[in-house]
Amino acid sequence: MKVLDLQCPHGHRFEGWFASADDFESQQSRKLVECPICGAHEVSRLPSAPRLNLSGATDSKAPAGMEQMQAHMIRALREVLEKTENVGDRFAEEARRIHYNEAPARSIRGVTTPEDARALVEEGIEVMPLPVPAALKEPLQ
Structure with missing residues (x-):
């Protein structure tokens, strides 16, 4: 299972889970991938690296509070x-x-x-x- 960091043109960031990178490409080409916040189908893959659990490290994939705000919305x-x-x-x-x-x-x-x-x-x-x-x-x- 591949977990990809994705973003729509409106700046909403979210994760997508796919069987493979090819599966993501296939779903994206058929407009099956959409932003869970605004429904946009123009989704791009963000560069990502393995996440490490280090004390004092912060998650840089989204501005502080953004994920919480999206969940509230x-x-x-x-x-x-x-x-x-x-x-x-x-x-x-x-x-x-x-x-x-x-x-x-x-x-x-x-x-x-x-x-x-x-x-x-x-x-x-x-x-x-x-x-x-x-x-x-x-x-x-």
């Missing part, structure tokens, strides 16, 4: 997914129905176009874009 995203109803591509329609008291008030999530999102904001309906990595779109365990 993933936990927060999971919580949002657990506590909202997915209305899919009916997001704009359902947000309007809730806003105009035509449907029960509840927290929803879904997909809409940038134009529809702007129109919702202009109507006074609060919306927030939330990119969700594909790995988190799977059923939560």
Whole structure:
């Protein structure tokens, strides 16, 4: 098993586990490797060396606190997914129905176009874009 240090174009660093370097190359060419934070498929391999457990040594692969921050972001995203109803591509329609008291008030999530999102904001309906990595779109365990 090969553990590779990877990074997306947005600077998110993470590890990937592959059967071999060829396995990584194969998966990357088929766009199967993605950033667990933002879902970007443009992933590059970072230079890495064997990790040694030396007293006083620090891990230089990520800035201090970055891995903790990414873990908190993933936990927060999971919580949002657990506590909202997915209305899919009916997001704009359902947000309007809730806003105009035509449907029960509840927290929803879904997909809409940038134009529809702007129109919702202009109507006074609060919306927030939330990119969700594909790995988190799977059923939560």
